[in-house]
Amino acid sequence: MTEYSVHNCPNCGAKLPQECRNGFYTCEYCGKSIRVEDIPPEDATNTDPSKVTLTLEYDADHYLIIPDMHLIIAGKTFTIKNHKPLSIVLDKGKYDLTFKSSIRKKKITLDIDGDASLQIGWNRVTGAIKVELAQNESVAYL
Numbered sequence: 291m292t293e294y295s296v297h298n299c300p301n302c303g304a305k306l307p308q309e310c311r312n313g314f315y316t317c318e319y320c321g322k323s324i325r326v327e328d329i330p331p332e333d334a335t336n337t338d339p340s341k342v343t344l345t346l347e348y349d350a351d352h353y354l355i356i357p358d359m360h361l362i363i364a365g366k367t368f369t370i371k372n373h374k375p376l377s378i379v380l381d382k383g384k385y386d387l388t389f390k391s392s393i394r395k396k397k398i399t400l401d402i403d404g405d406a407s408l409q410i411g412w413n414r415v416t417g418a419i420k421v422e423l424a425q426n427e428s429v430a431y432l
């Protein structure tokens with residue numbers, strides 16, 4: 291019986307076999323060879339009840355050149371790519387978030403008591419960074 295790894299094939303999405311030869315996995319379904327280094331890291335999964343997952347989604351479709359969005363939170367800087375949701379696991383609590391992109395900057399403070407999602411985009415009129423909470427009661431926008 292084949293044992294499967296926790297990874298999925300980036301080509302077809304099937305579970306990859308546990309066995310890895312010379313640094314390559316071979317997908318049983320589509321036959322693709324996948325380098326171990328090419329397997330994307332697992333999403334941050336939160337199993338600790340004292341922690342919360344903050345998911346950030348960036349949408350800048352109406353821009354010709356899409357600048358990366360940077361987030362500074364708890365002394366760490368994260369880069370958020372367009373349409374690539376980023377999950378950060380944090381302790382529950384109050385956080386200052388600074389969003390930065392090109393010459394623009396936006397600061398918000400959140401009191402996070404449960405998993406939360408933020409939608410980040412641009413105000414088309416003013417060109418300012420726009421941050422919105424996606425359906426959340428466990429977060430207070432301070």
Ligand SMILES: [Zn+2]
Binds near residue numbers: 303304317321322
């Ligand atoms: Zn495959």
